[in-house]
Amino acid sequence: MRCIFNLIASVVLAVLLVLVVNIVGDAIYPTPGGMKSAHATAEQKAEKAEQEAENEALAEAEESADTASAEEAREAEKEAEKKAEKEAEKADKAEETAGADSGGDKSFADMVAAADPAAGKSATTQCKACHTFKKGGGKRMGPNLYGVVGSKKASVEGFSYSQALKDLGGKWTVEALSGYLKNPSGFAPGNKMAFGGIKDDQKRAAVIAYLKSLSD
Ligand code: HEC
Numbered sequence: 102m103r104c105i106f107n108l109i110a111s112v113v114l115a116v117l118l119v120l121v122v123n124i125v126g127d128a129i130y131p132t133p134g135g136m137k138s139a140h141a142t143a144e145q146k147a148e149k150a151e152q153e154a155e156n157e158a159l160a161e162a163e164e165s166a167d168t169a170s171a172e173e174a175r176e177a178e179k180e181a182e183k184k185a186e187k188e189a190e191k192a193d194k195a196e197e198t199a200g201a202d203s204g205g206d207k208s209f210a211d212m213v214a215a216a217d218p219a220a221g222k223s224a225t226t227q228c229k230a231c232h233t234f235k236k237g238g239g240k241r242m243g244p245n246l247y248g249v250v251g252s253k254k255a256s257v258e259g260f261s262y263s264q265a266l267k268d269l270g271g272k273w274t275v276e277a278l279s280g281y282l283k284n285p286s287g288f289a290p291g292n293k294m295a296f297g298g299i300k301d302d303q304k305r306a307a308v309i310a311y312l313k314s315l316s317d
Pocket of ligand 1 (some may be wrong): 293
C-alpha cells in the first residue's frame with residue numbers, strides 16, 4: 102500500500118515541477134504574440150487536468166486503503182472474538198476439571214454408584230490380555246480380579262506381586278482402585294502392571310462398577 106502512495110506522490114510532484122518550470126519559463130522568457138502563451142495555456146490546462154486526475158486517483162486509492170484497513174480491522178476483531186471464546190471455553194473446562202478434582206473421591210464413589218456395569222464390562226476387553234474376571238479364574242500376566250473391590254491389596258493367592266504393590270497396604274476401596282486404574286505407574290511406582298490407565302472418569306467409574314458387581 103505504501104508503495105502505491107509513494108508512486109502517486111512522486112507523480113504528483115513531477116507534475117507540479119513541470120507546471121512550475123512552465124510558469125517560471127514563461128515569466129523569464131515572455132514570448133511575443135499570443136501563440137506561445139496560447140500554447141502555454143493549453144499545456145497548463147492539460148497539466149491541470151492531469152493533476153486533477155492524479156488527485157482523483159490519489160483520493161480513490163486512499164478510499165480503497167480505508168476500506169481495506171476497515172476490512173482488516175473487522176477481521177482482526179473477529180479473530181480476537183474467536184480467541185476470547187476459545188479462552189472462555191478453556192477456562193470453563195479448567196473449572197470443570199477443578200470441580201471434579203476438588204469434589205474428590207466422594208463424588209467419584211457417586212459416579213461409580215451411578216455408572217453402568219455393562220458399559221464397564223465392555224471396557225475391560227483391554228484388561229483381558231492380562232486378567233481373568235470369573236470366580237476362580239486363573240492368573241495371566243496379572244491376578245484374577247473376581248471380588249477385587251474391597252479385598253486386601255495384592256492378596257490373590259498364588260500370584261507373585263511386585264514389592265511396589267505389596268507395599269501399598271490396605272484394601273482396594275473404590276477410591277484406591279480409581280487412583281490405580283487412572284495412572285498405575287503414578288499410583289504405585291515400580292508396580293508391574295504395564296497399562297497406561299483409564300483417564301476418562303466416566304469410563305473408569307463404569308469399569309469399577311463392573312468390578313464391584315463381581316462378588317458373591
Ligand atoms: C499388560 C497387562 C495388564 C493389563 C492390560 C491390565 N493389567 Fe491389571 N495388573 C497387571 C499386573 C501384572 C498386575 C500386578 C501388578 C504388580 O504386582 O505390580 C495387575 C494388577 C491389577 C490390580 C490389582 C490386583 C490385586 O490383586 O491387588 C487390579 C485391580 C488391576 N490390575 C486391574 C486392571 C484393570 C481393571 C485393567 C483393565 C482396565 C487392567 N488391570 C489391565 C497387568 C495388567
